[in-house]
Amino acid sequence: MLGRATLDRAAHVRTDPEQLDALWADPASQVLLIDDGRLPVVDGERPHLTLVSPADIQSAGASERHLLGLGDDGRAVFMVRLAETADAPAGSSWTGLREVGVALDDRDAGIAVTAVALANWHASHPHCARCGQPTVIAEGGWVRQCPDDGSEHYPRTDPAVIMLVRDEDDRALLGHQSVWQDGWFSTLAGFVEPGETAEAAVRREVLEESGILVGSDPDDVVYLGSQPWPFPSSLMLGFHARAAAGTIIVDGVELAEARWFSRDELLAACTDGSVRIPSPISIARRLIERWYGEPLPGSWSRP
Ligand SMILES: [Zn+2]
Structure with a gap:
């Protein structure tokens, strides 16, 4: 990872x-x-x-x-x-x-x-966000300063949530984005918005993308770890979440398909290659394999 x-x-x-x-x-x-x-x-x-x-x-x-x-x-x-x-x-x-x-x-x-x-x-970020002048590097490359108005600008990291949703039968919810190749599946994910907690972002993104309602109990959204993902500047916050209700309705824009997988179904699909999950570099795969209990075969990775 x-x-x-x-x-x-x-x-x-x-x-x-x-x-x-x-x-x-x-x-x-x-x-x-x-x-x-x-x-x-x-x-x-x-x-x-x-x-x-x-x-x-x-x-x-x-x-x-x-x-x-x-x-x-x-x-x-x-x-x-x-x-x-x-x-x-x-x-x-x-x-x-x-x-x-x-x-x-x-x-x-x-x-x-x-x-x-x-x-x-x-x-x-070569320019000042306040006045538009070119900024210069300071503090060993960890700050950009505006020579005009003296403002300081710090490297940006965008928090995003990534979550494996589990239902009452302990199946895992995986989605297929419309821009991906056939058979590519992964956990759902999305950016945290201003003023929002990470847990609220998990619930909102799951509902928006899949129509599934995550439980409202604090234990229904469990934080499991984070991963920097500089493509270009995300910090992925990883969760397991428990579904409370809902039927899968994908938004059709970002997600083309979402499916519940039992462990047997996912192992069979990964083994015959009909489904591929993200590469071991990703926190998505860690979240999936943590649910599954051991490593799974096959992977995909964007160039
Ligand atoms: Zn400036």
Whole structure:
């Protein structure tokens, strides 16, 4: 799953320009280059990220470095976004996080997911939200400041809920989005709206998308964990929810179909390939397999 482990984010260093400079000048420090959201990956039996030395970065000005954190060995890891596409570092090729995320080890996955989320935010927020002027990077890449009005802008994370709904027979509700390939099924999901609790978002999204009413008892919506999902900037909050009533009526817009699956039905469908569930990189699969009780065969993943 994404976001398995992280560096020490060392937030105190971000506001210490001298220490930032010292880490950037340290040949032991490491830099992860990002090219339009893609990562430099050495393919093979055990794919891994290629990290280079700050000295290898010719084009990056000091203001364009982003401190991801410090490793167990005390070495700093920076992220630098390429302004223009260039060759990937020797031996590696540019690869999307969706493609490689599940194959990376815990440390690389943690670095990659943070780097991609931060890079996505910088790429899509170059201007001040107040006055429209171009902003500049500050605090080790974790803030953008407006030189005009002094306002500060912080990386954005959008909370979303993702939930496996279970009925009284302990069947699982899975949906098929209209834009997906035939046979792809997953848990329901949706964004938390302003002023809404995550639990209320679970109930609202399930009702809107499937017509199923989730129980009103606090125990009917149980939080099970979260996962950063930087496509482009979500934090997925995972739940199991208990259905109280309702008949499946899909909205026909987002969801084309929703179905109740017993464990036997889902195992049979995953085994013969008529149904495929999301890849092990996703919290959706964790929620499904937590209900099922053990790993299931087959998967799908968007490119
Ligand atoms: Zn401004």
